[in-house]
Amino acid sequence: MTSTPTTTATAPAADFTDITRSDATLRRFLHGLPGVDQVGAEARAAGLGTRSIKTTAKAFAIDLAIRMVDLTTLEGADTHGKVRALAAKAMHPDPADPSCPMTAAVCVYPDMVATAKEVLGDSGVHVAAVATAFPSGRAALDIKLADTRDAVEAGADEIDMVIDRGAFLSGRYKDVYDEIVAVREACGAAHLKVIFETGELQTYDNVRRASWLAMMAGGHFIKTSTGKVQPAATLPVTLVMLEAVRDFREATGQMVGVKPAGGIRSTKDAIKYLVMVNEIAGQDWLDPDWFRFGASTLLNDLLMQRTKMTTGRYSGPDYFTLD
Amino acid sequence: MSSPFEYAPAPESRAIVDIKPSYGLFVNGEFVDGHGTSFKTISPSTEEVLSEVAEADDADVDLAVKAARRAHTRVWGRMPGRERAKYLYRIARIIQERGRELAVLESIDNGKPIKEARDVDVPTAAAHFFYYAGWADKLEYSGYGTTPLGVAGQVIPWNFPLLMLAWKIAPALACGNTVVLKPAETTPLTALLFAEICQQADLPPGVVNIVTGAGDTGRALVAHPDVDKVAFTGSTDVGRAIAKAVAGSSKKVTLELGGKAANIVFDDAPIDQAVEGIVTGIFFNQGHVCCAGSRLLVQESVADEVLERLKRRVSTLRVGDPLDKNTDIGAINSAEQLARITELSDLGEAEGAGRWSPACELPERGFWFPPTIFTNVTQAHRIAREEIFGPVLSVLTFRTPSEAVEKANNTPYGLSAGVWTDKGSLILHMANQLRAGVVWANTFNKFDPTSPFGGYKESGYGREGGRHGLEAYLKGASA
Numbered sequence: 001m002t003s004t005p006t007t008t009a010t011a012p013a014a015d016f017t018d019i020t021r022s023d024a025t026l027r028r029f030l031h032g033l034p035g036v037d038q039v040g041a042e043a044r045a046a047g048l049g050t051r052s053i054k055t056t057a058k059a060f061a062i063d064l065a066i067r068m069v070d071l072t073t074l075e076g077a078d079t080h081g082k083v084r085a086l087a088a089k090a091m092h093p094d095p096a097d098p099s100c101p102m103t104a105a106v107c108v109y110p111d112m113v114a115t116a117k118e119v120l121g122d123s124g125v126h127v128a129a130v131a132t133a134f135p136s137g138r139a140a141l142d143i144k145l146a147d148t149r150d151a152v153e154a155g156a157d158e159i160d161m162v163i164d165r166g167a168f169l170s171g172r173y174k175d176v177y178d179e180i181v182a183v184r185e186a187c188g189a190a191h192l193k194v195i196f197e198t199g200e201l202q203t204y205d206n207v208r209r210a211s212w213l214a215m216m217a218g219g220h221f222i223k224t225s226t227g228k229v230q231p232a233a234t235l236p237v238t239l240v241m242l243e244a245v246r247d248f249r250e251a252t253g254q255m256v257g258v259k260p261a262g263g264i265r266s267t268k269d270a271i272k273y274l275v276m277v278n279e280i281a282g283q284d285w286l287d288p289d290w291f292r293f294g295a296s297t298l299l300n301d302l303l304m305q306r307t308k309m310t311t312g313r314y315s316g317p318d319y320f321t322l323d
Numbered sequence: 324m325s326s327p328f329e330y331a332p333a334p335e336s337r338a339i340v341d342i343k344p345s346y347g348l349f350v351n352g353e354f355v356d357g358h359g360t361s362f363k364t365i366s367p368s369t370e371e372v373l374s375e376v377a378e379a380d381d382a383d384v385d386l387a388v389k390a391a392r393r394a395h396t397r398v399w400g401r402m403p404g405r406e407r408a409k410y411l412y413r414i415a416r417i418i419q420e421r422g423r424e425l426a427v428l429e430s431i432d433n434g435k436p437i438k439e440a441r442d443v444d445v446p447t448a449a450a451h452f453f454y455y456a457g458w459a460d461k462l463e464y465s466g467y468g469t470t471p472l473g474v475a476g477q478v479i480p481w482n483f484p485l486l487m488l489a490w491k492i493a494p495a496l497a498c499g500n501t502v503v504l505k506p507a508e509t510t511p512l513t514a515l516l517f518a519e520i521c522q523q524a525d526l527p528p529g530v531v532n533i534v535t536g537a538g539d540t541g542r543a544l545v546a547h548p549d550v551d552k553v554a555f556t557g558s559t560d561v562g563r564a565i566a567k568a569v570a571g572s573s574k575k576v577t578l579e580l581g582g583k584a585a586n587i588v589f590d591d592a593p594i595d596q597a598v599e600g601i602v603t604g605i606f607f608n609q610g611h612v613c614c615a616g617s618r619l620l621v622q623e624s625v626a627d628e629v630l631e632r633l634k635r636r637v638s639t640l641r642v643g644d645p646l647d648k649n650t651d652i653g654a655i656n657s658a659e660q661l662a663r664i665t666e667l668s669d670l671g672e673a674e675g676a677g678r679w680s681p682a683c684e685l686p687e688r689g690f691w692f693p694p695t696i697f698t699n700v701t702q703a704h705r706i707a708r709e710e711i712f713g714p715v716l717s718v719l720t721f722r723t724p725s726e727a728v729e730k731a732n733n734t735p736y737g738l739s740a741g742v743w744t745d746k747g748s749l750i751l752h753m754a755n756q757l758r759a760g761v762v763w764a765n766t767f768n769k770f771d772p773t774s775p776f777g778g779y780k781e782s783g784y785g786r787e788g789g790r791h792g793l794e795a796y797l798k799g800a801s802a
Contacts, residue, residue: 035745037765040596050438052333052648060328243595278328279639286328 014252016216026173036204036240045235049272062306063101065270068288070128072107072296083112086323087119094303104288110151117155128158135226137162148186160193165200180217193221198237199229207237211244221257232262242280261294267305333648335437340428345375349518351390352528357383367434368645368654368689376511379534384543387532391474391501392549394529400471400499404460411456413524418449429485430645432512434654435608437646447770448489454772455497470798471499473551476544480557481507481656482611488514490787491554498796501530505544508537509657559781577785577795581710582738585731586616590625592743598632604767606694610714614739616767620727623720637694638681655690664692664713671697671706728756737779741767
C-alpha cells in the first residue's frame, strides 16, 4: 500500500484498540450502543423545530448560520470562473453590507482547490475539498488516498471524505474504520469530515453506529450527506449525530463537529438546526469550528432575512449575488 | 443556562381572547345569573384576576338538570344519530377554527404552556368530537346498544379543562344523552367559551348546560335525583365521596381518579428516547396529569447513566411565562396545589431521598415549582406512594423484569404505566402483567380518541375514549 508518512496527524487520544481490532469486536461495540427509537427521535426533532426564535436571538442565529456555511459547488460542470465567483461570495456574502460575516469555507472538487485558494488567500475562509471518489466512494483505496493528497497539496484546509457504504452495510466495519484512519493520515494538517450518506444507511441505528465508527477513527467532523442522494440532511438524522458527538465527548473528552448537508434551503430550517445544536449537543457546538451547513442555496435566504431584520423590509432575490 | 443563543421572548398575543368581566351559568342555551356567591378566576402565572364567575347553588343545578331532561326527552334523545353527528362535526370544526382563541384562553386560565394548549389540548379535544361524531349513527355496531341513558352529570378537573370537557361531552352527546357539566372552579373559562361554541353551532337549548362552582355545586349535581349518569375525573378522595353518594341509586358511574404510574426503563432501552419519555411522562403539563409517570423504575445497570442524561435534559427545560411559545413548563394551577406539592417534596427530603432541581429562575408573582427529581427513593417513601400531581419525579431502581412488575404493581393506583425496551417480547410480557389501564411502550402520555382510557383499583372504574367509551352512555349491551 502506498502511504507517504504524513506529519501532524496524530492517533486519536482515546484508546479504542480493543474495540477496533476486528469486525467482530467493532460489531459488538457498535451494536451495543443504545438503540434509537425512530418515532421518539423524530418526535423530539419535530418538537425542537417548534421553538420560536425572534428578534435578537434570530439576528444572532442568522449571523452564526452565515459563519457556518460551507458554500458549495459540486457539479461536473464546475469551471474555474464559477469557483472564483463562489470564493468571492464567501468573503463578501453581501457586498452591500460590510458588517455581514464571511462564510466558514468554500467546498469544491479537488481540482478546483488551487483556484479557490488563490481567491481566498488568507481571508480566513477555508477551502474544503470533497475527496475519496466522491460521491459514490467506489474506488480503490490508493485512488482515494491519491485524491485526498492531491487536494491537500493544492491547499485544501478540510477534506470531506465519503465512507464505503457497501462495506458498512455488509458489516465490514473494520474496512470502513481502516479507510477513515488512512484518509485521515493522508490529510496531514487538514481537517477530515466523514460523510455517511445517511440516506443510504437508512436507519438511525446505522447513523449512530457510523458516527461512533468515524469518531473512533479520528474524524474531525461527521457529515450527513453528499447532497447527491435523497433524503439528504434531515433534522432527526442530525439529532442522532449530535447525540453521538455529545456522548463521545463525555466518553473521551474529545469534541467532534457535525455537518448536515443537502436540502437545507431556508433560514427557518437553519434556525431549527441551531436550536437542536443548542439543546442537544450544547452551546459549545454553536461555533463554525464545530457545526457547519453544507449548503449552496441557504446563504441567499439567510442574507435576505438578514436584510429584512436590519431594514424591516424584504428585498427581491435580485438584490443578492447568484454565486 | 446562559447561552449566546438565549432565546428572545416569543409571547403569543392575548388580543384574540375577549375575557368578559363576569360570566353567568349556561342553562338551556342561555347565560343566566347564578344564585350562589360568585367567585373569581385568576391567572396562575400572574395572580391577575381574569373574571368573576357565577356559582350555581342547588336551585341552579336543578334548573340545569331540568333543562337537560327536557332537551333529552323532546329533542336530543329522539333525534336520529346521523342528525346528532352533524352537530358534533360542527362543534369539532368550530373548535378547530377557534383553536387559537381556545389555546390562549386555556393557557391564561390554567397556567399551562401555550405550546401544549395549542399542540395537544385543542387538537385532541377537536379529535374527540370528530371521533364520536363518527359513532353517532353507528351505535348499533358498538355492542353496547343504541339507547341513551338520559341526563349525564359530569364533573371535570382543572388540569386539562377543555380536553376533559371533550372527553365527557363528546361521547355523551353522540349516544343521545344531554349533559350538565361542572368545570373546576379554578379553570372555568374554556368551558364557558365552549358554551358560546354550542350557541354558534345552533345546538338545541338544554343539550349542553354548564354550571360553574366548587365542591358544593359538584355535590348538588352528583346527588340530583334526575341525573342518570355521573362521570367524574379528579382526585381519589372526591371519587370515593361520589361513589358513596350514588351508592344504592340506579345512576351509572364512571370515575377517572389518581395515579402513581411506573415508567419502567430496561437496560436495552433506546436511552435518549427513554429520557424524553421520562420528561414527557412527568413534566408534561407541570406534572398535572393523573396518568403521569411519577415513579421512574430504572434497571440498576443503567441507572446512573439514565439519571445523568435525565438531569442534563431537565436542565434545558424552560420554565416561565405560559404564553411564551418557548416555555416548556408553566405555572402550578393554584396556591393550594403549590402548597401540596411543596409539602410532599419537603417530606421526600425529610425521608432521606436525594432532591435535585436544575438551576432555574422562577417568576416572582404566580405559583411556580421547579422540575424536581428525587433519587434513592424506596417503596417505603411517601413520595413513592402518594400522588403529588406536580413536576416531581421519584426514581427507584430494579434488577429483573419480575422485580419491576412487583414494584410497579405495588401501589393503590393503576391508571397507566410505561415500558422502555428494544425487545418486543419484553414489552408484551410486561404489558400483560402490569395492572394499569394504559401501558405505553417506548412512549408516554400519548392520547388518542380511539384508545380507551381508565384505571384499576383506586384509579377508578369505567373507560373513556374509543368504542369502550360508549358503554358508559348507553343502556345495555345488545351484542
